[in-house]
Amino acid sequence: MVTKLKSNIDIEIYLTQQKSLIDEYLKKIFIEGNNYIEPKELWDAVRYSLLDGGKRIRSILCLACYETVNQDKVHLNDCLTVCISIELIHSMSLIHDDLPSMDNDDLRRGRPSCHKAFGEATAILAGDAMLSLAFELIAENTKTITAPQKLELISILGRAFGFGLVPGQILDLKASTKQRSKIKIEEISRLKTAELIKASVLCGAIIGLKNKNITKKTSNESIIKNFEKFGINIGIAFQIIDDILDVTSDTKTLGKTSGKDRGQNKSTYPLIFGVEKSKKMAEDLIKNAKSNLVEIPYNTTLLSSISDFIINRIN
Ligand code: GRG
Numbered sequence: 001m002v003t004k005l006k007s008n009i010d011i012e013i014y015l016t017q018q019k020s021l022i023d024e025y026l027k028k029i030f031i032e033g034n035n036y037i038e039p040k041e042l043w044d045a046v047r048y049s050l051l052d053g054g055k056r057i058r059s060i061l062c063l064a065c066y067e068t069v070n071q072d073k074v075h076l077n078d079c080l081t082v083c084i085s086i087e088l089i090h091s092m093s094l095i096h097d098d099l100p101s102m103d104n105d106d107l108r109r110g111r112p113s114c115h116k117a118f119g120e121a122t123a124i125l126a127g128d129a130m131l132s133l134a135f136e137l138i139a140e141n142t143k144t145i146t147a148p149q150k151l152e153l154i155s156i157l158g159r160a161f162g163f164g165l166v167p168g169q170i171l172d173l174k175a176s177t178k179q180r181s182k183i184k185i186e187e188i189s190r191l192k193t194a195e196l197i198k199a200s201v202l203c204g205a206i207i208g209l210k211n212k213n214i215t216k217k218t219s220n221e222s223i224i225k226n227f228e229k230f231g232i233n234i235g236i237a238f239q240i241i242d243d244i245l246d247v248t249s250d251t252k253t254l255g256k257t258s259g260k261d262r263g264q265n266k267s268t269y270p271l272i273f274g275v276e277k278s279k280k281m282a283e284d285l286i287k288n289a290k291s292n293l294v295e296i297p298y299n300t301t302l303l304s305s306i307s308d309f310i311i312n313r314i315n
Pocket of ligand 1: 055093127169238239
């Protein structure tokens with residue numbers, strides 16, 4: 001049975017437990033593992049950016065999607081390895097996003113950003129190492145999934161980065177509030193944020209589905225398509241809430257500088273549509289995401305609760 005949730009309190013407990021599980025696994029690899037010792041400055045910068053911070057929402061989604069389609073614990077460790085890859089990709093994107101040539105932010109996860117703590121060259125190189133290791137880990141550290149499955153996961157994450165985050169970041173850096181178009185901002189949010197969230201959802205679902213013996217009436221292809229749509233819908237909603245929080249929250253709660261988007265004349269949802277309309281857009285996307293879940297022939301209450309958390313989050 002998929003994890004049972006009876007109330008909002010349960011989802012908070014679930015998210016905390018899963019975050020601890022992922023944090024422990026990250027520490028096991030990057031603190032206890034003996035591959036990450038010299039040069040010390042590089043691995044210290046990686047550990048600084050990767051450990052002790054972040055909601056781990058992408059990894060939590062990956063694990064939850066796996067758990068939704070497959071209760072078999074056999075592939076859980078491989079799924080956790082993929083979560084580490086996802087966190088490496090996500091954290092490196094935050095390091096590079098904070099660089100002076102990009103968003104130029106001094107604060108991340110409540111601490112000086114990586115380039116402020118370690119210098120720009122080390123921050124760039126730490127990011128480069130993290131991105132490459134994300135793929136190396138799937139190739140080397142997964143034990144129960146097949147070689148074609150490893151390739152599929154590597155391909156999904158590589159595509160999300162090369163055809164998602166990077167083009168999304170380029171468009172984001174060029175877009176200003178003068179370019180007020182719903183289509184344009186939706187494309188930027190899909191690329192820079194939703195594609196990695198979609199990839200995280202897909203990785204979990206694929207590890208779970210491809211390692212099941214039972215043949216369901218609905219084909220795996222159709223189930224995967226619905227996971228894909230679900231990932232994009234919650235991913236864009238996640239970015240809208242991120243934009244809203246930049247306007248409505250404070251630096252302490254966010255752990256990053258609030259009000260930056262307005263200062264940089266950024267093209268964001270609340271700066272274009274206002275907070276209320278943006279909130280409504282996010283809610284509509286979550287409704288769409290839940291209708292995607294209805295098409296998935298498994299118990300999706302856990303994923304539905306995570307979707308609600310995404311629009312109700314405060315940081
Ligand atoms: C490496 C060549 C190269 C490019 C990197 C910088 C970049 C391309 C992409 C960045 C895209 C980006 C920063 C998107 C923002 C996504 C987002 C909402 C991040 C915040 O995610 P949370 O709230 O953060 O999950 P935590 O801290 O909780 O992990």
